[in-house]
Amino acid sequence: MLPSWGIYAGTAAAFILIAIGLTKRLGPEWAWVNRKIIHFSIVPAVLMFYYGKIPAEVFSGAALVFGLFQLWLHPKKREFSWYQIEHNYGEVFFAFSASVVPMVLPREYATALLLAMAVSDGITEIIRHFYFKRHGFNVKLRKHWTGSFGYLATALAIAFLLLDAGTMGKIWWAVILTLAEYQGWLDDNLAVPLVGSLLFLLY
Structure with a gap:
């Protein structure tokens, strides 16, 4: 019999x-x-996890398997070129x-952090992509304040919706995550x- 979380x-x-x-x-x-x-596209999974429809261990296991599969493609030189980039x-x-x-x-x-990883990061890179494309630069991995502004705005929205903290705590959470995304060392x-x-x- 299919477990209750299976359909989700x-x-x-x-x-x-x-x-x-x-x-x-x-x-590509x-x-x-x-x-x-x-x-x-992982946002529905995150929300189902938040509302208890998908257990943490199922969410975690699926993400791990997907990560291992994508990792396996790299040394094989069989990357899905339309979203995976060599090296x-x-x-x-x-x-x-x-x-x-x-x-x-x-x-x-965990839900707040996962949404920041998915939504804020996604918004950031899309803004940067179109900014550099519009200005005639080759679109490569680079940081720009326009994308960081998008990250901060969405992270603030997530913080105010989900974090159990005071106003300044939510603001600082969004600011620090924005800086973590912007830094270039890791x-x-x-x-x-x-x-x-x-x-x-x-x-």
């Missing part, structure tokens, strides 16, 4: 698979945008981070969940 997990997986299929139509030249669309493991780090967060943090806080798909997890000690 299947539905959540369908959103992700549909996003992967649709972004394939855009092609839109790889940076495509991978963020796929980030957005860039951001999508792998994202999946691995998403597998850890719900297992080590309370549901409400991949933001690792930096944001790491910093966000440490910030939990203050909430």
Whole structure:
């Protein structure tokens, strides 16, 4: 008999698979945008996790399997070129981070952090992509304040909706995550969940 969470997990997986299929139509030249669309596609899974429809261990296990599959494609030189970029493991780090967060943090806080990882990060890179494209630059991995503004705005919205903290605590949470995304020493798909997890000690 199918477990009670099975239909929800299947539905959540369908959103992700549909996003992967649709972004394939855009092609490799839109790889940076495509991978963020796929980030957005985990939002239904995150919300189902938040409302208790998908257990943390199921969410975590699925993210881990997906991360391992994407990692396996890299050394094989069989990347899905429309969203995976050679020598860039951001999508792998994202999946691995998403597998850890719900297992080590309370549901409400984990949901806020997962949404920041998916939505805020996605908005950021899409804004930067179109900014550089409009200004005639080759669209590569680079930071710009326009994207960071988008990250901050969405992270603030998430904080005020989900965090159990005072106004300044919510603002500082969004600001610090924005800085974690902007820094260039550690991949933001690792930096944001790491910093966000440490910030939990203050909430």
